Amino acid sequence: MNSFGKRLITTLTAVPLLFVIIFFFPQHNHLAFSVVVVLAALIGSHEMEHMLFPKAKESREERPLIPFWLPCVLPAVQWIELTIIPSMELFDITLIILFFVAFLREIFRGASDHFQGTLDRVSRTAMLIIYPSFFTSFLIRLFVLDNTAYLLLLMFLIVFGNDVFAYLFGMWLGKSNRGVFKVSPNKSIAGFIGGSAMSILLSVAMTALVPELAATISIGEAIVLGLVISITANAGDLIESAFKRSAGLKDSGTIIPGRGGLLDSIDSTIVSAPAFLLLLTQWIL
Numbered sequence: 001m002n003s004f005g006k007r008l009i010t011t012l013t014a015v016p017l018l019f020v021i022i023f024f025f026p027q028h029n030h031l032a033f034s035v036v037v038v039l040a041a042l043i044g045s046h047e048m049e050h051m052l053f054p055k056a057k058e059s060r061e062e063r064p065l066i067p068f069w070l071p072c073v074l075p076a077v078q079w080i081e082l083t084i085i086p087s088m089e090l091f092d093i094t095l096i097i098l099f100f101v102a103f104l105r106e107i108f109r110g111a112s113d114h115f116q117g118t119l120d121r122v123s124r125t126a127m128l129i130i131y132p133s134f135f136t137s138f139l140i141r142l143f144v145l146d147n148t149a150y151l152l153l154l155m156f157l158i159v160f161g162n163d164v165f166a167y168l169f170g171m172w173l174g175k176s177n178r179g180v181f182k183v184s185p186n187k188s189i190a191g192f193i194g195g196s197a198m199s200i201l202l203s204v205a206m207t208a209l210v211p212e213l214a215a216t217i218s219i220g221e222a223i224v225l226g227l228v229i230s231i232t233a234n235a236g237d238l239i240e241s242a243f244k245r246s247a248g249l250k251d252s253g254t255i256i257p258g259r260g261g262l263l264d265s266i267d268s269t270i271v272s273a274p275a276f277l278l279l280l281t282q283w284i285l
Contacts, residue, residue: 014265018156022149029083029143033152034075037139041072043255043262044132044270051247052124065102065109065125071133074098078140091137098129131243132263138273145280147212154206154213155276158229159269161202162195166234169194184241192234199233200226216284225279229272236271240264 018033025032049056049068056063073094081090102125110118145151166187170178174188181187203226207213217225240263244252253261 015153015156015160019153022152026149029079030148031079034079034140037075037136038072040262040266041075041133041136042069043253044136044266045069045072045128047252047255047261047263048128048131048243051243051249051252052128054247060112064128065105065121066098066129068128071098071129074129074133075137075140078137079143082140082143095129095134099126102126102129132266132270135270135273136266138277139270141277142273142280145277145284147216150210150212151276151280154203154210154225155229155272156269157206158199158203158226159233159272162199162230162233163237163268165198166191166195169198181238183238183245187234187238195234196227196230199230202226203229217280221279221283225276228275228279232272232275233268236268239271240267 021033021036022030045068049064053062053064074091077094078091081088103122106118106122142148142151170188170191174190177189178187179185180189200223203222204219207217207222240252251260252263255262256265
């Protein structure tokens with residue numbers, strides 16, 4: 001199966017599945033969707049550990065300063081803060097504790113190599129905390145907005161739509177304008193422009209057709225939203241490509257047959273979520 005087929009299957013399965021989870025299981029402040037986000041953070045963190053610490057199984061000194069699963073409490077804690085104890089900055093406290101524990105452990109771990117690898121271990125562990133777990137927490141933060149279900153679906157539609165149409169336009173018109181980004185030589189200017197244009201169209205169309213969205217998001221704002229999310233989606237894809245190249249990997253994992261790792265499928269979404277939330281909070285709240 002070619003790359004387009006894989007992208008299309010991912011889109012045609014992921015969007016309806018997310019639709020069912022978001023719209024039919026909204027109980028307890030979208031607990032079902034939050035569980036999916038935590039699981040995604042867990043799997044993505046495991047893949048990221050493999051990229052950051054490829055020799056972890058061979059040497060204790062090559063292991064992260066905290067286990068890969070620990071940062072995955074961040075999206076869970078974000079849900080608890082928003083749903084149960086909104087008066088407490090539980091997420092920020094947890095984030096600080098994670099960094100503190102990692103830094104404190106290095107005081108003892110670093111003695112094994114006379115602290116020659118301290119900066120390297122601390123930097124890689126900090127990256128493991130931030131990506132993907134910290135970024136996935138922004139998907140949970142969208143719950144502070146009204147019409148959360150429609151907004152989540154809008155974001156996923158823009159991100160997945162950008163991926164599919166960027167590939168189509170790249171194959172159609174991009175053969176002579178590829179190689180702009182050395183980290184991903186197959187990406188083209190035509191693909192970027194085509195994907196962005198279709199992202200804007202999808203954003204405007206859904207906003208206009210869904211009364212709950214039309215009441216809060218203007219056509220001009222929908223255009224900006226489509227363009228910005230298209231840019232961040234592409235950026236997320238390129239960032240993860242850089243991680244994989246640095247680690248000498250083609251895919252982040254093998255969990256999705258024919259597609260690669262989970263990070264290969266959610267990289268655009270988790271980087272787009274903070275921008276999506278930032279724009280909407282400026283317009284709606």
